[in-house]
Amino acid sequence: MGLARLLPRPNVRPASATAHGETALWETQVIALANQKGGVAKTTTTLNLGVAFAEHGFKVLLVDLDPQGNLTMSQGLNPDAIERSMFDVLVHRLPIEQVIETREVDIAVSSIDLAGADMALSSQIGRERALEKGLAPVRDRYDFIMIDTPPSLGLLTINALTASDSVLIPLQCEYLALEGLTQLIGAVRLVQDHLNPALRIEGVLLTMFDARNNLSQQVADEARKFFSERVYRTLVPRNVKLSEAPSFGKPIVLYDPHCAGAESYRELAREVLERASEGAWSRA
Numbered sequence: 001m002g003l004a005r006l007l008p009r010p011n012v013r014p015a016s017a018t019a020h021g022e023t024a025l026w027e028t029q030v031i032a033l034a035n036q037k038g039g040v041a042k043t044t045t046t047l048n049l050g051v052a053f054a055e056h057g058f059k060v061l062l063v064d065l066d067p068q069g070n071l072t073m074s075q076g077l078n079p080d081a082i083e084r085s086m087f088d089v090l091v092h093r094l095p096i097e098q099v100i101e102t103r104e105v106d107i108a109v110s111s112i113d114l115a116g117a118d119m120a121l122s123s124q125i126g127r128e129r130a131l132e133k134g135l136a137p138v139r140d141r142y143d144f145i146m147i148d149t150p151p152s153l154g155l156l157t158i159n160a161l162t163a164s165d166s167v168l169i170p171l172q173c174e175y176l177a178l179e180g181l182t183q184l185i186g187a188v189r190l191v192q193d194h195l196n197p198a199l200r201i202e203g204v205l206l207t208m209f210d211a212r213n214n215l216s217q218q219v220a221d222e223a224r225k226f227f228s229e230r231v232y233r234t235l236v237p238r239n240v241k242l243s244e245a246p247s248f249g250k251p252i253v254l255y256d257p258h259c260a261g262a263e264s265y266r267e268l269a270r271e272v273l274e275r276a277s278e279g280a281w282s283r284a
Helices: 015-020 042-055 086-092 112-121 127-135 155-163 181-194 214-230 240-248 260-278
Strands: 029-033 060-064 100-102 106-108 144-148 166-172 200-209 231-237
Touching: 029 042, 029 155, 042 060, 042 144, 042 166, 042 200, 042 240, 042 260, 086 112, 086 127, 112 155, 127 155, 155 181, 166 181, 166 214, 200 214, 200 260, 214 231, 231 260, 240 260
Parallel strands: 029 144, 029 166, 060 106, 060 144, 166 200, 200 231
Antiparallel strands: 100 106
16 A cells, blocks of 8 residues: 655645735645544644644644544633534534634634534435535635544544545554554545545554653554555654643643644644655555
8 A cells, every 4th residue: 555645746835825925836735633543642633733834834724523522622612612513514504614713723613512413414415525515615715624533433534534635643652553443444445435536644643652662662663564654754752741731722832832742743744744745645
């Protein structure tokens, strides 16, 4: 399996540059963060990679598609107090602009109602494309749209994969980390075959890495053996500041901009942009 790359571009420049009279060469990239295993840093990566892109001048929208609402909470918003959320966008076709809040980046918020989205969508025609349709009116306003998915391979995750250009897989450096990834790769294949032929694997991000722990290195070695060039060079360390930041409603690059966690997400943003500027990967 070869990693799918972005189409080659002569330059990498935010679409927002057109506001200054420049020609935009960057096409909006929609990236789903997916892994059916919980606690692998999907939400942490969605938020902090998105804010790191914003530091480069890119306009970013984060989409909270997890009924737990952790991404929403990590920006200081209370999912229990939200009246309209991504549930209404998916099920009732509410314009997504009505659920977007602006913080360090824009965020389309979640609420507990999303827990019933699978059932509510199940009888609808084209249910797998509800998110794709919801994003369509705002897609061209952003350089990156990043989707935080629930820890499952249900209809919400299928919607995210169908609406996305690529999927980024956070993989924690812990025991049994690689277990279950076969199902995720299988789901990606099914979406490619039936719903979104252009979907590619953006990359695999090793998270919660502890250089003092032999197990972390063993998991990293196994991941590189299995995914080869798909695995990012950047390693996200086990870092207490990364765990603290959400309780303060801030991304790590603002909560503690010089800690190891913040630097790792800045480095990841540079690596993703570097891959984008280098050329195109073939279909995964």
